[in-house]
Amino acid sequence: xxxxxxxxxxxxxxxxxxxxxxxxxxxxxxxxxxxxxxxxxxxxxxxxxxxxxxxxxxxxxxxxxxxxxxxxxxxxxxxxxxxxxxxxxxxxxxxxxxxxxxxxxxxxxxxxxxxxxxxxxxxxxxxxxxxxxxxxxxxxxxxxxxxxxxxxxxxxxxxxxxxxxxxxxxxxxxxxxxxxxxxxxxxxxxxxxxxxxxxxxxxxxxxxxxxxxxxxxxxxxxxxxxxxxxxxxxxxxxxxxxxxxxxxxxxxxxxxxxxxxxxxxxxxxxxxxxxxxxxxxxxxxxxxxxxxxxxxxxxxxxxxxxxxxxxxxxxxxxxxxxxxxxxxxxxxxxxxxxxxxxxxxxxxxxxxxxxxxxxxxxxxxxxxxxxxxxxxx
Amino acid sequence: xxxxxxxxxxxxxxxxxxxxxxxxxxxxxxxxxxxxxxxxxxxxxxxxxxxxxxxxxxxxxxxxxxxxxxxxxxxxxxxxxxxxxxxxxxxxxxxxxxxxxxxxx
Numbered sequence: 001x002x003x004x005x006x007x008x009x010x011x012x013x014x015x016x017x018x019x020x021x022x023x024x025x026x027x028x029x030x031x032x033x034x035x036x037x038x039x040x041x042x043x044x045x046x047x048x049x050x051x052x053x054x055x056x057x058x059x060x061x062x063x064x065x066x067x068x069x070x071x072x073x074x075x076x077x078x079x080x081x082x083x084x085x086x087x088x089x090x091x092x093x094x095x096x097x098x099x100x101x102x103x104x105x106x107x108x109x110x111x112x113x114x115x116x117x118x119x120x121x122x123x124x125x126x127x128x129x130x131x132x133x134x135x136x137x138x139x140x141x142x143x144x145x146x147x148x149x150x151x152x153x154x155x156x157x158x159x160x161x162x163x164x165x166x167x168x169x170x171x172x173x174x175x176x177x178x179x180x181x182x183x184x185x186x187x188x189x190x191x192x193x194x195x196x197x198x199x200x201x202x203x204x205x206x207x208x209x210x211x212x213x214x215x216x217x218x219x220x221x222x223x224x225x226x227x228x229x230x231x232x233x234x235x236x237x238x239x240x241x242x243x244x245x246x247x248x249x250x251x252x253x254x255x256x257x258x259x260x261x262x263x264x265x266x267x268x269x270x271x272x273x274x275x276x277x278x279x280x281x282x283x284x285x286x287x288x289x290x291x292x293x294x295x296x297x298x299x300x301x302x303x304x305x306x307x308x309x310x311x312x313x314x315x316x317x318x319x320x321x322x323x324x325x326x327x328x329x330x331x332x333x334x335x336x337x338x339x340x341x342x343x344x345x346x347x348x349x350x351x352x353x354x355x356x357x358x359x360x361x362x363x364x365x366x367x368x369x370x371x372x373x374x375x376x377x
Numbered sequence: 378x379x380x381x382x383x384x385x386x387x388x389x390x391x392x393x394x395x396x397x398x399x400x401x402x403x404x405x406x407x408x409x410x411x412x413x414x415x416x417x418x419x420x421x422x423x424x425x426x427x428x429x430x431x432x433x434x435x436x437x438x439x440x441x442x443x444x445x446x447x448x449x450x451x452x453x454x455x456x457x458x459x460x461x462x463x464x465x466x467x468x469x470x471x472x473x474x475x476x477x478x479x480x481x482x
Contacts, residue, residue: 006407013414020421027425032434039438054454058467095466201416239420259444262437276437280424283437306450307441325445354451354464369467370451376458 025245028281036274036284037327047323048308050331054372055321057338058355061092061365063099068359070112071346074119075166078350080357081122082365083113089124091136094350094357094367103134103146112161116169121149123172125159131174133186152184154191160208166217173220173234175207181222183234193237195222196230201239203230209253215260219277223251229265231277244275246282253300258307266298272312272322286310286322288329300346305353313344319358333358333368340366 001009034042066085073080078095087108091101109127116122125131131152141147157177165171165183171192172184180202181195196202205226213219218234219241227247230240249268256263257274262283266272272286290296296316303310303324310322311333317340319333333339342361349356356368450456451464 003404003407006404006411010407010411010414013411013418017414017417017421020418020425024421024425024428027428031428031431034433034435034438036438036441039435040442043442045442048453048455050454055452201413201420242424257441258448259440262441274441276434279431279434279437281434281437283434283441304450304452306445306448306453306456308445308450308453325442352451352461352463354461355467356452367467370454370464371468372454374451374453374460375455376460377455 031279032281035327036325040325045325047326047328048330050321051372054370055331055333055336055368056371057336057366058369058371059094059097059367060338061090061094061097061367062363063090063092063102064088064363064365066363067342067345067361068363068365069110069345070124071348071357071359071365072113072115072122072163073348073350073357074115075117075351076119079115079119080348080365081113081115082346082359083110083124083126084363086363089113089122089134091122092365094355101136101146106132106148112159114162114164114172116164117167118169121169123162123164125162125174127158129153129155129158129176129178131159131162131172131184133172150186150189152182152186152189152191154182154194155180157206160206161210163210163212163220165212166214173210173212175210175222177206179203179205179207179224181207181210181220181232183237193234195232195237195240200237203228205250208250211254211256211263213256213260221254221256221263221277223254223265225250227251227267229254229263229275231263242277242280244280244282246273246275246285247271249297252298255301255303258303258305262307264301264303264310266301266312268297270295270297270314272298272301272310274324284324284327286312286324286327288320290314290316290318300344302347302349302356304356305349311347311356313347313358315343317343319344319347338366340364 064084068084070083080092089103107128111126113124123133132148133150135149155176161175175181180197182191183193185192203224207222207224209223223229229244231242247267251267253266274284296314300313310324312320317334320329321331323330340360340362344358344360346359359365
């Protein structure tokens with residue numbers, strides 16, 4: 001076949017794909033008989049209301065000398081690992097505010113960190129395009145530094161995000177600027193699977209976030225600068241289970257909803273969205289202007305343990321607490337007393353859901369908990 | 378790795394515009410692109426078929442409501458029990474909120 005003929009077929013195939021996408025979009029729209037807020041209102045639900053001293057900052061973790069970019073809690077109660085522009089990981093006991101480890105990284109340009117399920121290791125990644133694993137029980141070297149216990153090499157671009165597969169310290173999933181996600185076997189240092197990339201269908205721009213399903217660890221979602229989120233089954237690397245369209249800008253963060261059947265996203269378009277993994281439906285858009293028609297990008301999100309609250313950090317320093325059911329902002333942590341003095345770049349809930357940790361460009365981490373009167377029903 | 382696609386042009390349109398009429402070196406590239414589009418077509422057709430039998434959004438909304446309202450949540454002012462006393466550990470004991478302030482240099 002000649003080049004000219006190939007090009008003709010290419011144009012025809014493009015038209016087919018575009019027309020199918022349009023039909024899909026319309027069919028999906030016809031199935032959206034309600035959103036979460038519409039349904040909740042129809043059931044007579046009313047928004048969560050917080051008193052002025054209900055959610056309070058009860059710890060400020062100081063020690064980083066640069067912007068905090070990432071944080072992760074352990075699966076047992078109280079420890080946090082954080083990564084900073086200062087080229088270090090710090091491991092904290094959030095209850096006592098003590099630092100248990102300060103790890104100087106071989107490459108200072110770190111973007112992400114994660115705690116292993118047993119709490120014995122931490123992982124990080126960044127502009128060096130590798131994931132570095134540190135065993136917290138190792139002896140320090142002669143310079144007082146914790147040695148790297150494993151380097152996971154193979155990405156052809158920066159490592160933007162990483163998370164351990166639950167229940168084992170042996171597998172990690174990373175997302176990268178090379179447009180792929182990778183499932184790693186930490187024991188061997190090898191890639192078990194590559195999701196997307198040059199020879200497989202996948203993201204068409206940088207992957208900037210990943211989130212693993214805690215109830216079914218074979219499933220994970222990825223968020224990308226191609227404006228989509230994708231759901232993957234680790235047994236099937238050749239294609240995504242589903243691609244979620246809707247955002248109009250980079251999807252900066254993805255997080256599974258506590259029930260494992262939905263996930264949330266945050267984007268450069270200033271909105272958060274809730275998607276259903278089984279049907280692919282976009283169930284809710286969380287959008288509110290911040291004043292003066294300002295629509296700052298969403299950089300980080302987290303759900304409370306029941307899913308009733310969605311915490312979202314924006315580039316203008318706001319940290320909205322959304323009532324997920326009614327799609328209403330019920331609090332702005334960014335405007336509370338004792339809050340951060342710069343953008344909140346990362347958020348995470350403790351394993352029992354009793355505390356929220358925020359990490360900020362002001363170099364601090366803060367712990368927030370409910371200090372008001374609790375009514376049990 | 379080359380990044381395809383800009384914000385405003387679809388990846389396929391951009392690639393098409395970069396082909397010149399006499400560019401026979403690009404033949405394999407166009408062929409690979411075509412294969413990818415044909416694969417995408419099959420995926421999209423499958424998805425359309427699935428959508429014919431798909432539930433409405435309201436089913437999922439019902440499930441979300443049920444879950445979010447029954448699970449105990451320590452950050453909510455009103456929540457289902459049981460109350461766990463460990464939830465309040467953040468307010469017990471020495472409350473040195475500044476804690477360890479050593480700077481790592």
